[in-house]
Amino acid sequence: MIPRLTLTARLTFLYTLVSAAVLLGLGVLVAWSTHLHFIDLDRDYLLDKVQLIQKIVDETPEPAELSAKLDESLNSHQGLFISLTRGDELLFGTGGITFPAELAGRSAADQPVDWAAGEGQLRGISTEISAAKMPGGATSPGPSLRLTLALDTQHHTHFMQMLRQQLAIYVVLATLLSGLLGWWAARSGLAPLRTMKERALRVTAHRLDQRMPIDAVPVEMAELANSLNTMLERLQQDFAKLMEFSSDIAHELRTPISNLLTQTQVSLSQHRDPDTYRDILASNAEEFQRLARMVSDMLFLAKTDHGIQLPNREDVALQDEVRSLLDFYDAVAEDKELRLRVVGAGTVVGDRLMIRRAISNLVSNALRHAHPRTDVELTVERQGDGTDLCVTNTGDPVDAVDLPRLFDRFYRVDKARAHPSSDGAGLGLAITKAIMLAHGGSVAVTSVAGRTQFCLHFVSQP
Known part of the structure; x- marks a missing residue:
């Protein structure tokens, strides 16, 4: 070879x-x-x-x-x-x-x-x-x-x-000299590449802060160095998110597993009547359901990381989907003395089940954080390049620092888990964002004077 x-x-x-x-x-x-x-x-x-x-x-x-x-x-x-x-x-x-x-x-x-x-x-x-x-x-x-x-x-x-002989000797010697000078020029010109190679060899999972030199390389290589630096920056950010994600997974899974292990050990410590065992098994079943939902959500998010394809595309009337979901959440709203209102109408193209899941996540989040005896309003409105569906509730204001991170996985504004009754794992908004990206749309959030609004933006199909 x-x-x-x-x-x-x-x-x-x-x-x-x-x-x-x-x-x-x-x-x-x-x-x-x-x-x-x-x-x-x-x-x-x-x-x-x-x-x-x-x-x-x-x-x-x-x-x-x-x-x-x-x-x-x-x-x-x-x-x-x-x-x-x-x-x-x-x-x-x-x-x-x-x-x-x-x-x-x-x-x-x-x-x-x-x-x-x-x-x-x-x-x-x-x-x-x-x-x-x-x-x-x-x-x-x-x-x-x-x-x-x-x-x-x-x-x-x-x-x-004599002239031909001298010219032949000159051509041979000049060619050899040109080759030597060419080697020197090529080696000197490619020195920045060797520098970039040495920097790249120093990049490891624990040293992602290495960057390629830009000012010290020729203009033709500066774009390559800049592209590599951008790639390294993305890798560093993704690696940091992955480490945080792994830590959050371990934290979220540790609590239900510890609960299951504690209840099982306590129940086995002494003989109990059948009703007590039944109550313990029912409690364990709830923890297992929570674990199952968490694993299902993480699998869904893992698929979106590799580009998810919409299973079905059809015309979806947003006002109909919203009213259908509100029938399901009426009992929760009455229990918290909340009023649900729907305003506007609009039709988008997408997967009905995925769109319903995104809306459900926003409604569930609004009901969870809304103050009693306030309104939760769902607005459907046509925009220039598509359709917006906004969910607005009145509750505790969200700090501006937390707004960009609300769609991160396992992220909660309330670090102390102020809502222990909730079975959420901090994945609902991340799933909503993934669903919107799969539809070519976007999701945004604002919080002003205690009024928090989440908006789904669906882009009109050509």
């Missing part, structure tokens, strides 16, 4: 590859440009000799004198080969080389031809020149003069070989 490369190795490899391609391209460009430059220099040199020979031909009408003048003018030019012919007659020649046939067929003198002659390299041109003053020249019958020149380019070839 091929091991995966580190990000530093990948960046170094890519940087080295790009550098090699750029350097290789630059080397080819330099070599080719130098080659073209030598061609231009040789062409200009040969064309200059063509003009010189043309001038000598114009000034020397006699062929016998022409060879001597050309030899005198051109004998100092090393590596220059000349052939001046008229038809098949050779008027002047140097070097004793053989010119290729394709060279004589070219009409453009500015396009040199390269060829090999033994171990040497030659570059030449061929052109026709005027011979008007010579016997048999352009003003008299007979062929014109054909001038063919060649230049030994062995020194150019040797220079180009």
